Amino acid sequence: MSVEKRILQQSQAGRQRLLGAVLVATLAAVLLIVQLILISQVVNRVFLDGSDLAKMWPWLGLLLLLALLRAIVIGAGDILAQHAASRVKSHLRQQLTNHLFLLGPLYTRAERSGELANTLVTGVEALDEYISQYLPARNLAGIVPALVFVVVLALDPWTSLVLLFAGPMLILMLALIGGRAKALTERRFAEMSWMSAFFLDMIQGLPTLKMYGRSREQAAQIGDISRQFGHTTMDVLRTAFQTSLVMEWAATAAIAMVALEVSLRLMNGMLPFDRALAVLLLTPEFFMPLRQMALKYHAGTAGKAAAERIFEVLDTPEPVVQPAALATNGHPAAIPHRFDLGFDHVGYTYDGRQRPALSSFLLTIPHGQTVALVGPTGAGKTTVSSLLLRFIEPNTGRITVGGTALSAIDRRTWRAQVAWVPQQPHLFHGTVAENIRFGRPDAGQADVVAAAQAAYAHEFIQALPQGYETVIGERGARLSGGQQQRLAIARAFLKDAPVLILDEATAHLDADSERLIRAALARLAQGRTVLVIAHRLQMAYQADQIVVLDHGRAVEQGKHQELLNRNGQYRHLVASYQGGAL
Known part of the structure; x- marks a missing residue:
């Protein structure tokens, strides 16, 4: 399917408005043709036939009315075309956003953020001129010359x-x-x-660039990229100018040819004056839509280039859900009453990698218990949490919740049952209260404060200039790492979900705060099913069960002291963590 058809399929309302714009513009062309023929008749009657100018006032009034009507029609066509572009752009932005949510973090981590942002903003905006100007001009380039040709054929074959x-x-x-x-x-x-991706990388990595003395080198690279982009832009503009120049020259030459042959036949008495004048007036209008299309051709190619990138993102397949467990009786499964979590021979391999991240992974987390995953970097701990959060789907095996296949439960419904505190939480540009309310958007101020108190964040929030209404900046730029972490924990308290996933939730905290947070998390975990990703082994010591992962498999499982007594891999991990033998 062509890019143009795919663009127009995005919005039925946009499609209808674009069709309306083309029809209205065609009507404007018809009115112009009538105007020009009337002008030729008026000139012929006044200057050749010697008619009284006073008798021409009805004709002149009709010409004025046609001109006014044509101006209104042209304005209506422009409005319809702009509305069509706005509808399609709005729909595409929404579709891109929804699809990126479906693709999940795995896809966005593999792509450059700046490039995706450029596609979502600049790329979609590039469709404005393509839809509102180029497409109408291209359609009119086929319709108007045909209308003019038919009239000229009747006047002068x-x-x-x-x-x-x-x-x-x-x-x-x-x-x-x-x-x-x-x-x-x-x-x-x-x-x-x-260039957008490079600039975003530079801004996000500015402290690192300054510390390592690489800012000048980075600035030089930006200069090179900017110059290359400037050269390419000039090449595009030069080509657009050449296109317009060639079309103008060719159209002017054709008009001159028509003027010459019409003048010769007029002087030789082979063509009446009124017809000759009408043909001379109509001929430029035959070429005008073609010249307009040449002027808009650059907008057309820019729109197509942007659309191809947009559809490349939209065509990226979603993570595959195993078909066998999609639904129960044709409908998504209901949330079970108990939240026992089970991994039954689960396997997962990331795209482009040979070694599986998980292989025949077996794990059971009983309802209301806390299980901690420990192991060296790359053992598969984060993959387990990503599978539970349904950012990715298992290649083999299945995950169950209360005996129900997790893949049979609607993603949104499932995630409403899970509170997640990642190792590096993301805070959005907004107030402290707004960021905490991500846990429960309809929460009242008292609930927000209670959640912050439970996360031991209330004290530092009160010390901020506007307290809970303080704007914290993008990524929580105005807060320390520990403060950001405690706001993320406050979100989890506020959500009050039956399943809790903690990915090193006490990272970036000082010793006193870490002790208090552990006590708070212990209270929060009561009656809930908790998975702890323990990069720091202290987080695992109080868990009901500790599971040691290595190369995607569970190699040991038990309580802290029990595993220490086995003198296995867990004991070696603890010894390394504590800086020596036990």
Whole structure:
């Protein structure tokens, strides 16, 4: 399916408005044709036939009315075309956002954030001129010349032969030049996306660049990228100028040819004056839509280049859900009453990797118990939490909740039952209260404060300039790492979900805060099913069960002291963590 068809399929309302814009513009062209024929008749009657100008006032009034009506019609067409572009852009942005949510963190981590942001904002915006200007111009380039040709054919068949030859020649010339314009525009959009990603990397890594003395080198690279983008932009503009110049020259030459042959036949008495004047007035209007399309051709190629990248993202398949457990009786399964979690021979391999992250992984977390996962880096701990959060789906085996296949439960419904505190929480630009309310958007201020108190965040929040209404900046820029972590824990308290996933939830805390948070988390864990990803082994000591992972398999399981007594891998991990033998 062509890019244009896919764009127009995004919004039925947008499609209808674009069709309306083309029809209205066609009506404007018809009104112009009538105007020009009337003008030729008025001029002929006044200057050649010697008619009294006073008798021409009805004709002049009709011309004025047609001009006014045409202006209104043109304005309506522009409004319809702009509405069509707005509808399609809005729908595409929403569709892109929804699809990125479905693709999940695994996809966004593999892509450059700046490039995705450029596609979502600049790429979609590039469709504005494509839809509101290029598509109407291209459609009118096929309709209006045909209408003018039919009228000219009726007035002067000889001139129609010139138009019949010149029109296709102009289209052929545009097509020949258009191939280079398309390639350059695609390259420009790719370079703009790369530049956006590079700038975002630089901004996010500014402290590192300053500390390692690499800021000048980075600035030089940005200069090189900017210069290359500038050169490509100039190539695009140069090609657009050449396209317009060639089309203008060809159209002017064709109009001059028509003027010459019409004048010769007029002087020889082979063509009446009124018809000759009408043909001379209509001929530029035959070429005008083709010239307009040439002017908008750059917008067309830019829109297509952006659309191809947009559809590349939209065509990225979602994580595959195992078909055998999608639904119960054709409907998603209900949330069970108990939250026993089970991993039954689960296997998962990341795309592009040979070694599986998990292999025949077996684990049971009884309802209301806390299980801690420990193991070296790359053992598969984060993969287990990603599977439970349904950011990814298992390649083999299955995960169950209260005996029900997790894949049979709607993702949104399941995630409503889970509170998650990641190792590096994300705080959004907004107030402290707004960030805590991500745990429960309808929570009242008293609940927000209670959650903050439970996370031992209330004291530092009160010390902020506006307390809970303090704007903390993007990624919590105005807070320390420990403060950011405690706000994330407050979210989990506020959500009050039956399943809790803690990915090193006490990271970045001082010793006193860590002790208090552990006590708070112990209270929060009562009656809940808790999975702890313990990068720091102290988090695992009080768990009901500790599971040691190595190369994607559970190699040991038991309580802290029990595992120490076995003198196995867990004991070696603890010894390494404490800096020596036990």
